[in-house]
Amino acid sequence: MKKGTKRKVAFTLAEVLITLGIIGVVSAITIPTLIQNYKKHEATSRLKKFYSAMSQAVLLSENDNGPVFGWREGNNGDIQDENGDYDHNAQADFSWNYWTKYLAPYIKYTKAEKGIYDEENPDKFYETKVWLADGTTFTLHNGGTMDVNVDINGEKQPNEAGRDQFGFMINTQEKIWGKKHFSATYQYWNRDTAQNECKNKQNPLMSCGRLLEIDNFEFKSDYPFKL
Numbered sequence: 001m002k003k004g005t006k007r008k009v010a011f012t013l014a015e016v017l018i019t020l021g022i023i024g025v026v027s028a029i030t031i032p033t034l035i036q037n038y039k040k041h042e043a044t045s046r047l048k049k050f051y052s053a054m055s056q057a058v059l060l061s062e063n064d065n066g067p068v069f070g071w072r073e074g075n076n077g078d079i080q081d082e083n084g085d086y087d088h089n090a091q092a093d094f095s096w097n098y099w100t101k102y103l104a105p106y107i108k109y110t111k112a113e114k115g116i117y118d119e120e121n122p123d124k125f126y127e128t129k130v131w132l133a134d135g136t137t138f139t140l141h142n143g144g145t146m147d148v149n150v151d152i153n154g155e156k157q158p159n160e161a162g163r164d165q166f167g168f169m170i171n172t173q174e175k176i177w178g179k180k181h182f183s184a185t186y187q188y189w190n191r192d193t194a195q196n197e198c199k200n201k202q203n204p205l206m207s208c209g210r211l212l213e214i215d216n217f218e219f220k221s222d223y224p225f226k227l
Contacts, residue, residue: 039227040219046152047166047217050136051182054148057106058170058182068181071102072172077144088117095127095140103140108133115139145169145185149205162204162225166212184210191215199224
């Protein structure tokens with residue numbers, strides 16, 4: 001080799017293949033974790049945003065309409081018809097009127113629809129459904145409380161309680177539910193109870209919502225559902 005010249009270093013094919021194999025293994029291990037962490041972060045952000053918007057709407061409405069405990073106008077449960085059966089139409093009317101008076105003026109939304117009962121598809125019935133600008137949707141159901149069930153990614157899959165759907169409420173009875181006016185439904189549950197119920201898929205809409213509320217809407221390592 002002549003003085004002053006540099007020797008060129010090259011990799012063999014075997015070395016290149018080994019390197020690519022290592023990169024592939026590392027990627028296979030780390031990428032799913034990164035994706036899962038991203039999904040958890042996105043879900044946390046959406047839940048916090050929704051919870052904040054609803055809490056603020058309730059507080060603003062109370063300034064104009066008085067405490068939430070009086071918003072039900074004497075109605076403290078499912079509405080029945082003259083035969084004592086569940087009255088879907090009356091329920092739809094009540095939830096819609098509740099939305100338009102107490103919530104719609106105080107929250108930003110893109111669309112709202114009054115539910116229509118379909119006897120041929122009763123499971124598809126909802127009362128009032130609202131779309132927010134970020135794609136989140138929620139429904140209002142008149143029950144023991146005014147139930148607020150949120151889907152943090154709207155029409156997108158999986159549309160499953162505990163994964164992208166969670167249950168909250170607007171308080172109706174201070175003696176039963178306490179002083180928190182917007183919260184997860186079973187706010188008297190501690191973390192162990194909520195965790196067990198969510199893990200065992202016992203009403204995951206409510207139990208998982210309560211677990212997340214306790215954990216500040218962070219999807220911790222022991223959260224029962226994979227997002």
